[in-house]
Amino acid sequence: MFNSYLYINGIANRMPLILKVFILAIATVGLYACDSEPPKLMKAVKQFESDEQRTAHIDNMRKNHKDLLRHKRDETVIKGIRTEEHSLNACINCHVPAKYNGKILRHSDPKHFCATCHSYVAAKPDCFQCHVDHPVSNTVAQAESNISKKIQTKTQSLMLDSMTQVNTNLLNENQLVINTTNDVSTAHKKTSNNDPVDVIGESRSE
Amino acid sequence: MSNIDSYRRKFISGLAGVAATATVAPGVFLRQAHAKAPDEPASDKVRWGILIDTNKLTDGGDACIAACKKEHGWGDEKHSNDAQKSQWIRKVTVTEKLTGHTVTLPVMCQHCETPPCVDVCPTGASMKRADGIVQVNKHICIGCRYCMMACPYKARSFVHEELQDQKQNTPRGKGTVESCNMCVTRVDAGKNPACVDAAPEALLFGDLKDPESKISKALKKYGGTQIRADLGLNTGVRYWGI
Structure with missing residues (x-):
């Protein structure tokens, strides 16, 4: 042979x-x-507690984010499953700052978290033809209300890349957002705890 | 009916009752759980509906329309003309010729049990959820607008221009059809639709399949009119005073 x-x-x-x-x-x-360098991505608002978790998340998302988002979109629209995991809104709220240099960061800007890689590989995502490409204040307050100070301090030590200065500014901005919106998030919780049936009952008891 | 038959019928209906309660997790009764857990899929054990009392709607539904616009962000399309602009809910004024009696009612997607828009959709984008909410799955909508033609209530709109800064819970985009989705994210979170909260004295939201719900009791006692009941679509939105 x-x-x-x-x-x-x-x-x-x-x-x-x-x-x-x-x-x-x-x-x-x-x-x-x-062996070219992949583009540097903007730091996320919320950071993992350990580097292992962070690395695992990055590895998983680099390879699978498109499949996970596609799976989740059908689960959400057809079945009404609205968990934060793999939700596009959760991605956006964590990875895209509400304001960047005082302006809304659009997906057409290469600094936008999604656009950084997508423009690098010349692949156009369709998501933002319908979905909003930046966090909207009250939903951000909800998403960020869970961030503990521990994770926040850990974030600063994790800043290793060349964008450190920019990211510190970003982080400070985001912390401000969290501080100011904490009241909003608790207020939101209070209203959502009301039983909707009671509201109807009051209105229709006459 | 013979005694055996009636015995058999009671036995079978009893079994059905057992089956219905057994499917629910221990300690959790579906009828009482108004907010579903985020990871729980919409269930066909409920069917959401709205009852609108036009006599109590003093503004003819303006507050509902404003609330819907605010919730979903439609109606401010800059480059569309009036015929093109989205309209999820509109005010319709009807006058009876003989008496001259005029009624104003808000009309939106009627959330039919057998929706014509779902029948005609070539891609399956126009869909009815298990809990009876009719909506557009914009991920697979190709914008053919068959559903707009099929809908007898003129409830659907087509987005003619590129949009930005949409609401986070209401993605909307050029080339897709959209309509009232009964504020599906609010309903999933256990809240009322925005229009119902805007006019709680005139609108009632609830589960049509639960005989103990306020809406079912009200409909059982006083009935509720369907628009174009002749089409036999068994709408989820019912009216009083028309």
Whole structure:
């Protein structure tokens, strides 16, 4: 039977040394060109407590975010399952700042969390033709009300990349948002605890 | 009916009752749980409906329309003309020719049990949820507008222009059809639809399948008119005073 390993080995044995070096050099240059840096992403508002969790999240999302979002969108629209996990709104509320340099950060801006990679690989997401591309204040208050101070301090120590200065500004802004909107979130909880039936009952008891 | 038959019927209906209570988790009775858990799918054990008393709607539904606009963000399309602009809920004034009696009523998606818009949709985007809410799954809507033609209530609109800054709970976009979805995110969170909260004296929201709900009791006692009842669509939105 034809054995490809022996065949290639045979060619390599008969090849002049200069040719071997040349092929190796071409391959090395080629591989070096492939090894480009992925674009730097904006820091998320909420950070994981451990680096392992963070790494696992990044690995999972880099590969699977499209499938997870697609699965979740059907679950939500058709079945009405509205958990935060894999919800586009939850992604946006955590990864996109409410304001960036005093302006709303649109998905058309390459600094937008989603646009950073998508413009790099020239893949256009359709999400934002219908979905809002930045957090909206009252939903942000809800999402962020759970962030503990512990995670917030951990965030600062995790800032390793070159965007540290920008991110610190962002974080401070976000902390301000959290501080000011805490009252809103508790107020929201109070209203949502009301039994809707009681409201109707009062109005229709006459 | 023979004694055996009536015995059998009682036995079977008793069994059905047992089955209905057994499907619910221990200690949790579906009828009393008005807010479903976020991870719980919509159930066909409920059917949401709205009862509108037009006699008590002193403004003819203006407050409801304003609340709907605020909740879902429709109606401020900048480049669309009046015929193109979205309208999830509208005021309709009807005058009887003989008596001259005029009634104003808010009309939106009537959330039919057998919706014509779902029948005609080529992609399955126009859909009815298990709990009876009729809505558009915009992810698969191709904007063909068959549903707009099929709807006898003119409840659906088509988005003609690119939008931004939509509400987070109401994604809306160019090239898709949209309509009243009975504030599906609010309902899932155990709240009333926005229009019902805007005019609580005239609108009643509840479960039509639960005989103990306020809406079912009110409908049982006084009845409720369907618009175009002749079509036999068994609408989830009922009216008084028309």
